[in-house]
Amino acid sequence: MNIQAGLDISKRNIIAPLKVVLKRSGSIESVHRVHAVVSDEKGRILMRAGNAHLETFIRSSLKPFQVLPLISSGASEKFNYGEKAIAICCASHNGSPLHAREAFKVLWNADIDVDFLQCPTPVGRKSPLEHNCSGKHAGFLATCKKMNWPLETYLKGNHPLQVEVFRRVAELLGLPPEELLAARDDCGAPTLRLELSQMAMLYAHLGSSKQAQIEAISRAMVSNPELIAGIKRFDTELMLRAHRQVVSKGGAEGIQCISRLSDGIGLAIKVEDGSARAKRAVALHLLRQLEWLTPTGLQELEEQVLVINPGVELEVQGELKFLES
Template identity: 30%
Template structure:
């Protein structure tokens, strides 16, 4: 199978990188209004699945029971990057939930962002499970499993009741038959599911058009999830990152995943977008998404400007000098 080119990077006028990919844009009727490549191509959600994985805990009273702030609850959806504000929120969340770090299956890690990582190593601190990119999601899994009496020692296994609930939610939100869902293991050790890119876009559409969810508890949960993500976008990713730049716009729900997967949806317009950069690059996300929003005549130009502040069409060297450009092909 061949895939179309969606972006090229030039340095000094010479082609340096070519990024093939797939893009799918849906309207509120789940109809494709724009397609680049084959939107039926199966794609793993990776961390773009986190808002769906958070639905179970948002159907409980755990947030109220343990007096969690919205900032702490946002960690259930987050790919946190180890900034001090992430560390503080994670410590508080773990303490309130009365969970221990040893319960987490995710690997011990240093902060992902360079500045807190350097500080952490300079202070001779050891890596921690709590600093793993997915630790907030795992704390949510543990709290939900305990609340439902499922047991927590095998919470990452596909046959665990929690993971079966997540699988059913993926099927329901994406409207994908079970026999068409691909399942593997994500980087943090939990099951990750793959669906056609169009169906991935359908699942994100249901976060901005909650009434499309047939189950009322799910519809209520996606509203709550969208609210905490918009209220604390820096928790979901970090400053100078695409998820944060998009979530600062209350009209947008967005989440990216490893290996080039990105999903977002617009509330007022009732439009969803799913894309996959087949090179796995995340660097071209801001430029591609900015161009898509421009093509959709998106009214909030501040959001587009924020994206291009992270990564513009101009490629700069370490001294800030323009040395090349990125061209997007829609």
Template identity: 30%
Template sequence: MSTNRGSLHCDVPKPIQALPAFLSDIITKYGLTEEEATLLTASHRGEEYHIVALESMLKKLPIKEEELFCPPSYPLNANPRDAMLRKRLEKRRLYHNCAGKHMGFLTVCREMGFPTEGYWEIHHPLQQQILTILSELSNVPVSDIKVGTDGCGVPVFAIPLKNMAITYLKLSSPELIDNSDLKRAVKRMTGLMNKHPRIVASEKFICTTLLEYSNIVAKGGAQGVYCFGLKKERLGFALKVANGSEDVWPNIIASILEQINYSNSDTINRLRELKPAIIKNDGGVEVGSIREVFTLSRI
């Protein structure tokens, strides 16, 4: 399903880029814990449990931090970022929200015999593998997939919104995937995302909130893109907020679930708590409200 026209092209969230790692043997070979493996799919927020797991991965994997192409950064969450600033700590590549993904990229390259130099270039065999995986999951020919550059420097792939919904339908219902190896990799990856949801983002963020329910596979992308799939209902959804905002994701998804009469009201209630509809000013006075005015359409 889609909340907008199927022709709109949207970028692909991280789990697709993590699948080469789950198709390989690196998780078992290097003894990654479940939390560490989940970081391959994450937009980590720099909380202590994220950094501890990332530091542990650096010790286990055959890579060095300076090899990561993602730029040095501070954590996304305010508390860990401010704590590091107070201690006058410098930015690190490990603190970038895409660090786990890049660690997976580098390790897969070494495991597959791909060059590590230029792993961020579109013609690199790793990026071509990701492109092929996306094509298979989304039902979009490789030649029709748009290519841009992500904030962390690697290629970002764009496909029509309806095909993003198809992709997340398959992630939540891997029995629909014909390729047996890819099917197993998807099951393993999404199972870890559900088992360790706070690793994917952090507490009080929409990805974590949704993934806490085993029926849901979900992940946000850049510029207002959000995708999720419902296992029991066999439904996939994709949306893009036109101005690129992430603030109203909870409101939109809560409305989608209400419109399909989703059976788990607790999911909807928790989404509503993340982003209350009533807007108040600094003095606590109600000054406005958020209302969803779209009607869901089946594509």
């Protein structure tokens, strides 16, 4: 099923999607449609709004799972990577000196030259280390170094590294790896097209402590939220206020995935038109409904990540609903 087919399924199969309405001086100016689903680690859909089976690309929300081979290969142990190294490999950071330095350390510990990075140098910057995906790429290279896999072709879909990433993701979803559909992300690395419920299922695994390697990734993320995105950016600001109980990782084109660690359930959000402001507004709305953050924390988070101009307001309509038996 492609994304358009997913948007056109019959009404009897869906609960109404959420709507984000932008009003200017009280008049409606824009409307965004948003799908969201909560799943457990067995893939059971617990709550939803809109189409839980919508297929779209997970984009950078895949990063915590692209780190798995770094740990399972023994590379993280061989190169003495701590939680900061794992966190930067999961990051979509803002290219600050802090972030670039941590990505460089991943390469330095593995004795890999920066020139092997295949993420682009951002416009106006001086190094690929400043690219928001540099940590992920550094982790890819470190894994290849440990496994004696080619460094020059680490982004190819048939490279042993990417095959292993697909295998691990498929294993978590209970699927044969050949059923996964990959496409090139903007940084050059493969990303996957998944159902929204499958994304939520992956994050339910991330929120569970049943698998040590996955638990190490979630622990690294919540212990180092400033590395995952950056100050005043959604993922960092949410995790700073969640007392190590919520892990969050967004992706481009309106993708947001969140997990409640103590519950082992995952939430996945997709804005049809890819709007970032609508994604943030819905995430705040659903965090409030699910009570995953305190009222004070939610207010502080909203003040940091949902700044809009005077005379303009965002209103989220709808909520997650339990499935009827």
